[in-house]
Amino acid sequence: MVNKSKVTINDIAKAVNVTAATVSRALNNNPRISEATRKAVQKAAKELNYQPNNIAAALRHGKSHLIGVIVPRADRAFFSSVIRGIEEIANEINYKVIICQTYEDLEKEAQTIETLVNARVDGIIASISKNTIDFSHYQSAIDKGFPVVLFDRTSDQVTVNQVVIDDYYGAYEITKHLIDQGSKSIAYLTSPIKINIYKDRLRGYMDCLADHNIDYDERLVVESNLQLQDGRQSMEKLLSGQRTPDAVFSASDYGIMGALQVLKERGIRIPEDIALAGFGNEPFTSFTDPTLTTVDQLSITMGRVTAELFFDQLKGSKKKHHEPHKTMLKPGIIVRQSSLKKGLNQENSPISEEYKELP
Template sequence: MKKGKATIHDIAEKLNITASTVSRALNNNPRISDATKKKVLKVAKQLNYQPNHIASALRSGKSRLIGVIVPTANRNFFSSVIRGIEEIANSLNYKIIISQSYDEFEKEVQTVEALLNARVDGILASIGKTTENFDHFEKVMKRGIPLVLFDRITNDLEVSQVVIDDYLGAYQTVEHLIKNGCSRIVHFTSSQRINIYKERLRGYEDALKDHGIDLDPELVVFSNMQLEDGKSSMNSILHKNIPFDGVFSSSDYAIMGAMQVLKENNFKIPEQVKLAGFGNEPFTSFTEPGITSVDQKSIPMGKLAAETFFELLNNGGTEAIARKTILKPELIIRGSSQVSKPNCSQALTDLQAT
């Protein structure tokens, strides 16, 4: 055998059979006897044969691979979505290729191109924060390859989407803070190009309006929503002496940063300031006090995204009518947002005097 990767021709030569017989045996064709299959598999293992998925995809028209693009895989939310996708895919003998865009537009474009070159049967994606041009996704659709967006979506593409009701999650959270006595609620948000942040801001604004509280633009803070952003945002609020008695963040990481700063400045949580985040990351239940947060139903979201993909695949890809599936969020109330006898009016006075 010549140097390099083993091929079906190498296996055929060693067993003195045809390459087509080897191919059928490797694909468990019923026309091939069990004895021949066992011999082929044994030699394939000896030669460390690795199937050429791209070549197979060219022959069959299907690679049985699905590309999954997420901003980052090291967040519980996205890793749980991936788990949901994988559960459905594996049950149907499909594998997934996971790629991270790191919220960088160029990486997202390059990833889509790489997945197309790998002959994936479809792409499931959550759009990066800096993405404004969607030509790379339109290229996927023009090729007739199923495309499903989840969590971070755009209304500029006529594609199937799976999201949580971000507006409802935000509205319920702010209403919860108001009912527990808060009237000056800071909101941490991010780029309004991203649908989730736009909807969460809208929910925040409507909850205030419906409870007769005027919106103060000073209380709306924009950032990248990471831990350090939460720290810097809270430090800025404190430095400006802006009165507040609650904080609702569109990210658990940012609210965690805010909590750290408040504790460093000796604020009592929730007696003086009530906190709530979004995402229900695992650490929210381990802090002291635990952080109230919105559960995004990440595993169900992943499963529904995968099921939507397979429906599209069975119906001819992009020819099927795009649909939007909206999951209902769940507010997980913990110690950061309520006390037995809330007295936020007194807390507001305390903060103004600080």
């Protein structure tokens, strides 16, 4: 009896009474193999529980048709939508995606990259964890010839292709919207993590204030991890401070959701007393009461663009010199009830209640 845990193409060849070379061709749908032989081989492979050695195949053919996608958390709507966009492109050319999560842990991120390299994936698409300050694990994969593309959370410390949204623009425009609605004391919930997206969003907020002759007040800027509970604590801190804001903008929808909960519990009117705006367009933002104004990160589009860039790089991977570049997508602003102090004038407002990509 064949040991099913170690079935090889030689075992299939004996079962079908053909050569091992014929089995290999049949399993790879070689047109030289007849339909009858192909079906017989596939039937025997299934009955024997044959599992192909993808690593060995990758070494032989130079391609595994697998790509590793690394995200901080796959249960976040943004990252799951990016993965969907990546898979849409990958599936069109018969590539499979291995999804890995780092849970914002640097060591796990490094281990994941090592595992993907050892599994002989054709390349890696990743969004770095909040705690990544050392990029030697990415550089190691690059030095071994693996294409790497970063999206959303990127860093200039590693020289690779990147796909991002214009975080500066999104933060600037949503701050401007709050100012246009009459807000003059705008608080900002940010992250202490010094990755590009948070630095750019803070710059957008600060520059918009300056351009509208509003003084920057560090008392109105609260740093946290921008999760739901952080948003609650940040809002409590702002309400107990020396200067109460008339609007709050958060670099994360989760942070602004926490702020909304506190304001409702205290009976503070939204947006009449304090207007709210977030960043990310998480699904829950359209179901809250009031609904939340936010920045749309174009997640599915980002996934598709990232995958297209990755496969373009993969096609040209034999070139000796590759000049990485950053692809920047312009985000949309979605205005909802939480920020409309003046109400929405469809004729005069540059932003509509529905998604609109600003010029």
